[in-house]
Amino acid sequence: MHDAQIRVMVVDDHPMWRDAVARDLTEAGLEVVATAGDGAKAVRIAPATRATVAVVDLQLPDMSGVKVTQQLLAQSDPPRILILSASGEQQDVLDAVKAGATGYLVKSASKDELIDAVTRAHHGDAVFTPGLAGLVLGEYRRLAAAPAPVDDPDTPRLTGRETEVLRLVAKGLTYKQIASRLTLSHRTVQNHVQNTLNKLQLHNRVELVRYAIDQGLDE
Amino acid sequence: MDPAGTIPPQTAEKRAYGFEVPLWRGIAVFRIASVVYAAALVMQYSKTLSHPVGAWLVIVGMGVWTVFATYAYAEPARRSWGLVAADLVITFACMLSTGIVAGEDYLAVAPPLTATWFGAAPLAAAVMGGRRWAVAAALGYGVCDTILRGEITAAVISGMVLLLLAGYAVGYMAHIAAEAEHRFAQAVELEARTRERERLARTIHDSVLQVLAMVQRRGTELGGEAADLGRLAGEQEAALRALVGAEHRQTSSTTTTADLGALLSIHSATLVTVSTPATEVPLPAAGAAEVDAAVRAALANVDRHCPPGTRVWVLVEDEGDTVVVTVRDDGPGMAAERVAEAEADGRLGLSQSIRGRIRDLGGEATVTTAPQEGVEIELRVPR
Numbered sequence: 001m002h003d004a005q006i007r008v009m010v011v012d013d014h015p016m017w018r019d020a021v022a023r024d025l026t027e028a029g030l031e032v033v034a035t036a037g038d039g040a041k042a043v044r045i046a047p048a049t050r051a052t053v054a055v056v057d058l059q060l061p062d063m064s065g066v067k068v069t070q071q072l073l074a075q076s077d078p079p080r081i082l083i084l085s086a087s088g089e090q091q092d093v094l095d096a097v098k099a100g101a102t103g104y105l106v107k108s109a110s111k112d113e114l115i116d117a118v119t120r121a122h123h124g125d126a127v128f129t130p131g132l133a134g135l136v137l138g139e140y141r142r143l144a145a146a147p148a149p150v151d152d153p154d155t156p157r158l159t160g161r162e163t164e165v166l167r168l169v170a171k172g173l174t175y176k177q178i179a180s181r182l183t184l185s186h187r188t189v190q191n192h193v194q195n196t197l198n199k200l201q202l203h204n205r206v207e208l209v210r211y212a213i214d215q216g217l218d219e
Numbered sequence: 220m221d222p223a224g225t226i227p228p229q230t231a232e233k234r235a236y237g238f239e240v241p242l243w244r245g246i247a248v249f250r251i252a253s254v255v256y257a258a259a260l261v262m263q264y265s266k267t268l269s270h271p272v273g274a275w276l277v278i279v280g281m282g283v284w285t286v287f288a289t290y291a292y293a294e295p296a297r298r299s300w301g302l303v304a305a306d307l308v309i310t311f312a313c314m315l316s317t318g319i320v321a322g323e324d325y326l327a328v329a330p331p332l333t334a335t336w337f338g339a340a341p342l343a344a345a346v347m348g349g350r351r352w353a354v355a356a357a358l359g360y361g362v363c364d365t366i367l368r369g370e371i372t373a374a375v376i377s378g379m380v381l382l383l384l385a386g387y388a389v390g391y392m393a394h395i396a397a398e399a400e401h402r403f404a405q406a407v408e409l410e411a412r413t414r415e416r417e418r419l420a421r422t423i424h425d426s427v428l429q430v431l432a433m434v435q436r437r438g439t440e441l442g443g444e445a446a447d448l449g450r451l452a453g454e455q456e457a458a459l460r461a462l463v464g465a466e467h468r469q470t471s472s473t474t475t476t477a478d479l480g481a482l483l484s485i486h487s488a489t490l491v492t493v494s495t496p497a498t499e500v501p502l503p504a505a506g507a508a509e510v511d512a513a514v515r516a517a518l519a520n521v522d523r524h525c526p527p528g529t530r531v532w533v534l535v536e537d538e539g540d541t542v543v544v545t546v547r548d549d550g551p552g553m554a555a556e557r558v559a560e561a562e563a564d565g566r567l568g569l570s571q572s573i574r575g576r577i578r579d580l581g582g583e584a585t586v587t588t589a590p591q592e593g594v595e596i597e598l599r600v601p602r
Contacts (some may be wrong), residue, residue, distance in 0.1 A: 138496020172532030
């Protein structure tokens with residue numbers, strides 16, 4: 001796959017940020033195919049732009065980034081979603097990732113980190129920050145501790161290795177450092193991280209379907 | 220009693236929400252109904268009156284005062300102690316006039332001319348000044364009625380008891396109303412404060428924080444002095460965000476438990492990343508404060524012993540019966556045996572400020588380090 005095929009849509013209500021992100025990406029040779037200042041517009045124009053990655057701010061004037069993520073992913077051939085957010089919105093970040101966002105980056109991240117993240121998101125690789133790893137670890141522990149379905153086979157669980165890898169990500173180690181510390185390949189580390197996210201997103205979809213059936217929405 | 224000193228604040232507060240308005244309205248209705256009842260009694264027993272014309276004049280006087288009092292008490296601004304005093308004086312005067320214009324024959328078959336109308340003034344006094352006024356007025360009624368009849372009869376006792384009970388109940392209700400109004404005022408004020416805070420948080424988020432974050436990002440890219448400015452902007456952004464965001468996370472935290480996640484999130488800065496679960500990590504407040512102090516000590520250590528630009532990651536994990544906080548830096552680290560050495564020397568602040576604190580909480584602190592591998596301090600604290 002070539003970076004030239006990366007088509008980015010930038011969704012942010014602050015013109016200052018929207019322009020800065022778009023400029024950085026363009027300078028790096030990525031194609032910014034559209035920008036949107038609100039969620040409704042983003043959802044409306046996404047199919048026509050054939051964007052491969054949508055960089056979405058969590059706080060939009062008309063709907064939350066979580067909702068934008070859900071609606072974009074409901075379209076056919078949707079873009080990968082990279083959530084860009086200020087820190088301190090943990091629950092929203094977690095919800096967006098559970099809804100299917102490929103990754104999360106803080107707004108203060110550098111230009112190189114942004115370009116790297118967009119490129120990785122384009123290839124479908126989970127973009128994990130230490131903050132997101134902490135959130136995902138917390139979510140698995142919350143699901144495990146939840147009283148209702150004690151031995152529910154659907155409740156996602158982390159393997160010992162996955163927990164180990166996630167904890168190291170949360171402590172700020174790079175994949176390369178993790179690989180050398182655990183004597184794994186870089187790709188294996190990446191797969192473990194990806195798996196933790198996939199299981200959570202699958203569980204989220206199962207829960208949504210179960211909820212829909214309970215509410216009689218499937219009829 | 221200093222009427223001027225005690226009343227204004229109370230009336231000022233009452234004016235704000237009018238919790239006692241129904242009480243005043245109730246008294247007005249009671250007064251009007253009672254004057255009609257008093258007139259009916261005089262009409263029914265007119266044959267026993269010693270001075271019918273005098274008695275009717277008293278009833279007309281009561282009617283006039285009823286109209287005036289209803290008007291006067293309707294507005295909070297006109298409810299003064301002077302008005303209540305005049306009300307009481309006129310009421311007692313009307314009642315005592317029974318002895319002159321009605322006579323013993325009338326009193327043998329009916330209550331004093333004022334009948335239930337007498338109750339209105341003591342009730343007004345009870346609403347203004349509390350239960351004690353109602354009790355005093357009831358006792359005054361008893362004394363006057365006894366004087367009128369020349370002896371303590373069953374009628375005197377029952378009238379006094381009824382007045383006592385009614386006055387006491389109304390005074391108590393007025394007290395409750397004042398209390399409720401006070402609480403209501405507090406709740407309204409709190410809500411207004413919260414709303415204002417949220418509005419400020421939104422505004423700050425939409426403007427100042429965005430600019431600070433942008434300065435940080437651009438500054439870092441430009442390098443040199445601009446990078447220093449960017450770092451400062453980033454630190455201020457994190458501090459400001461923690462300040463305006465703190466309120467949101469503290470919803471279920473009380474004075475006895477604290478959310479360790481929120482507490483430690485305050486340390487996030489350009490070089491410090493704090494990762495927590497999305498949900499609260501409740502810990503007894505005292506314990507949380509100790510863990511926070513230990514984390515501060517660990518961060519201070521990095522500041523003191525590592526080169527500038529060393530990054531730190533703080534991870535908060537909730538394992539149910541244990542809370543784990545890890546502080547890791549990417550500084551130069553050191554050989555494992557040097558940790559023990561440093562501790563023996565009392566350096567690193569490890570012994571007291573970190574290990575001591577965590578041990579006091581029944582937990583343990585583990586230090587892992589190697590040259591070029593940074594230092595990782597894991598704090599495990601039982602719930």
